[in-house]
Amino acid sequence: MFLDAWMLTLILVPVIYYLVFKPFASQIEELKRSEKTLLSSIETLKRSEEALRMSEERYRSIVETTDDSIYLVDGNYKYLYMNEKHRKRMGFSGSEYVGRCFSEFHSDKETRDFIEKVDTVFQGAKCLRHGHPSERDNKHFLRTFSPINGPDGKTIAVSVISKKISLM
Numbered sequence: 001m002f003l004d005a006w007m008l009t010l011i012l013v014p015v016i017y018y019l020v021f022k023p024f025a026s027q028i029e030e031l032k033r034s035e036k037t038l039l040s041s042i043e044t045l046k047r048s049e050e051a052l053r054m055s056e057e058r059y060r061s062i063v064e065t066t067d068d069s070i071y072l073v074d075g076n077y078k079y080l081y082m083n084e085k086h087r088k089r090m091g092f093s094g095s096e097y098v099g100r101c102f103s104e105f106h107s108d109k110e111t112r113d114f115i116e117k118v119d120t121v122f123q124g125a126k127c128l129r130h131g132h133p134s135e136r137d138n139k140h141f142l143r144t145f146s147p148i149n150g151p152d153g154k155t156i157a158v159s160v161i162s163k164k165i166s167l168m
Helices: 002-063 084-090 108-122
Strands: 069-073 079-082 130-134 139-149 154-165
Touching: 002 130, 069 084, 079 084, 108 139, 108 154
Parallel strands: none
Antiparallel strands: 069 079, 069 154, 130 139, 139 154
């Protein structure tokens, strides 16, 4: 009986090893390789996220500290964004301007002129510049209207940079 058990063990151990343990060992090795690849991808993603965060901080710093007014409007002439300079110029302390129409804060004449420029950009103009006498500030500005395109290449908003100019 001892001899039979020993012979059965001698036969079953290699069979069990090749049928059960060897496939698991291969799967474990494959999982380890996948884990190394995944960890490498996570590290790359972390570095990319950090680079993006730093880029966004630089952009935000430039836009928020410039002496020019910068704002975005949608196709309905509603404000989407204003930098700090423009918010102060308009008398806003926070984001209460978001979703409000240009026409709420400007005369009919200024609104008609603004709508004409925004519509021109939405209709395919790359960029549009013009002088603008501001009734609010009693100063002259050079405004640049530029398209903001979505992933499909269609214009989804217009950015406006308004720079104070001196007339001699």
